[in-house]
Amino acid sequence: MASHFDNENSLFDFVVREGNGVKGLVDSGLSMVPDRYIQPIQERIHKQNTISHKLQPIDLSKLDGPNHDQVVEDIAAAAETLGFFQVINHGVPVELLESLKDAAHRFFGRSPAEKAVYRNGVSPNPHVKYGTSFVPDKEKALEWKDYISMAYTSDTDALDYWPKDCKEAALEYLKTSSKMVRRLMEILMSKLGETVVDDSRIDALIGLKMVNMNFYPACPNPELTVGVGRHSDMGTLTVLLQDGIGGLYVKVEDLEDDGKNGEYWIEIPPVPGALVINVGDTLQILSNGRYKSAEHRVRTTRSESRVSIPIFTTPKASEIIGPLRGVVEKDGVARYREFVFQDYMNNFFGNAHQGKKSLDFARFHQFAA
Numbered sequence: 001m002a003s004h005f006d007n008e009n010s011l012f013d014f015v016v017r018e019g020n021g022v023k024g025l026v027d028s029g030l031s032m033v034p035d036r037y038i039q040p041i042q043e044r045i046h047k048q049n050t051i052s053h054k055l056q057p058i059d060l061s062k063l064d065g066p067n068h069d070q071v072v073e074d075i076a077a078a079a080e081t082l083g084f085f086q087v088i089n090h091g092v093p094v095e096l097l098e099s100l101k102d103a104a105h106r107f108f109g110r111s112p113a114e115k116a117v118y119r120n121g122v123s124p125n126p127h128v129k130y131g132t133s134f135v136p137d138k139e140k141a142l143e144w145k146d147y148i149s150m151a152y153t154s155d156t157d158a159l160d161y162w163p164k165d166c167k168e169a170a171l172e173y174l175k176t177s178s179k180m181v182r183r184l185m186e187i188l189m190s191k192l193g194e195t196v197v198d199d200s201r202i203d204a205l206i207g208l209k210m211v212n213m214n215f216y217p218a219c220p221n222p223e224l225t226v227g228v229g230r231h232s233d234m235g236t237l238t239v240l241l242q243d244g245i246g247g248l249y250v251k252v253e254d255l256e257d258d259g260k261n262g263e264y265w266i267e268i269p270p271v272p273g274a275l276v277i278n279v280g281d282t283l284q285i286l287s288n289g290r291y292k293s294a295e296h297r298v299r300t301t302r303s304e305s306r307v308s309i310p311i312f313t314t315p316k317a318s319e320i321i322g323p324l325r326g327v328v329e330k331d332g333v334a335r336y337r338e339f340v341f342q343d344y345m346n347n348f349f350g351n352a353h354q355g356k357k358s359l360d361f362a363r364f365h366q367f368a369a
């Protein structure tokens with residue numbers, strides 16, 4: 001136990017309010033995680049509930065060849081089942097992936113004072129935010145993670161306000177991945193048989209982009225903690241770069257009731273050069289439940305720090321979101337209501353991670369399952 005913290009409040013102040021983060025806590029010397037980080041048993045990640053599964057990454061360069069139709073099928077099938085897949089030949093240069101991971105290590109290697117200038121409320125730009133865990137004020141057990149979050153507004157703002165350690169790589173990542181995100185959206189929309197989703201609507205559905213860098217310090221008690229607790233992402237599609245450490249798990253919904261302890265999780269293994277794609281709540285809602293927003297979480301490790309770098313694509317805040325009309329007509333029923341996306345965000349960031357509960361905000365009560 002970190003004996004220099006007299007009580008939970010002084011620990012919370014040190015980690016959260018003063019911006020030292022989990023990294024600062026670990027650097028202060030720690031042989032055992034503080035109580036505030038110990039997860040209840042049902043939230044810990046138990047090896048016996050995990051399956052390693054070699055899911056073949058999807059080669060996006062094949063979209064331009066004779067196997068185009070098969071690749072489209074594979075993308076739609078992955079979005080309809082696990083809600084997670086990996087892609088290679090995605091248009092983001094492999095050397096850039098390496099510089100992104102280096103940039104993340106550089107930023108988090110800075111002193112607490114240098115990072116703390118980006119804390120919520122004091123950051124020179126509201127679109128740049130450094131923090132720890134997810135919503136610390138609402139969480140009984142904190143997540144073992146620090147992050148920097150950079151929402152894109154313009155190139156000028158990015159170059160002026162994003163941290164110098166990572167701004168160039170993060171901006172390049174955002175730009176080189178945008179084409180792929182758009183193409184995946186076009187494919188997924190067209191597989192819904194949707195004729196009313198024109199180009200400008202697709203632009204609006206992926207109109208906001210945010211690059212995050214997550215840092216998970218090595219943890220003395222990985223079995224008691226989580227890096228990120230069970231959650232789904234709120235947006236349309238997430239692009240994720242992970243390093244070679246591993247530890248990202250996705251819940252397999254179909255296997256839930258086989259009697260053996262309830263739930264199963266598949267590890268998404270690190271594949272050099274690949275990016276992970278996952279469906280977010282917005283896409284599940286738009287498709288009236290056909291595409292699955294995947295529940296996922298991240299374990300911690302004892303020996304090495306891990307970084308991951310997601311890009312969250314979401315609708316513009318003013319966009320009205322609900323199941324697409326053509327899909328509802330075909331299904332004969334709307335499983336979700338319409339709402340303004342800003343309200344969905346407020347609800348999402350107003351609560352601790354709780355699996356797929358975020359979707360309840362949009363769900364009609366009769367579809368509670």
Ligand SMILES: O=C(O)CCC(=O)C(=O)O
Nearest residue numbers: 214228242248298308310
């Ligand atoms: O670190 C990871 O692999 C995933 C992180 C994640 O799920 C998130 O930031 O929403």
Ligand SMILES: [Fe+2]
Nearest residue numbers: 231232233296
């Ligand atoms: Fe996530």
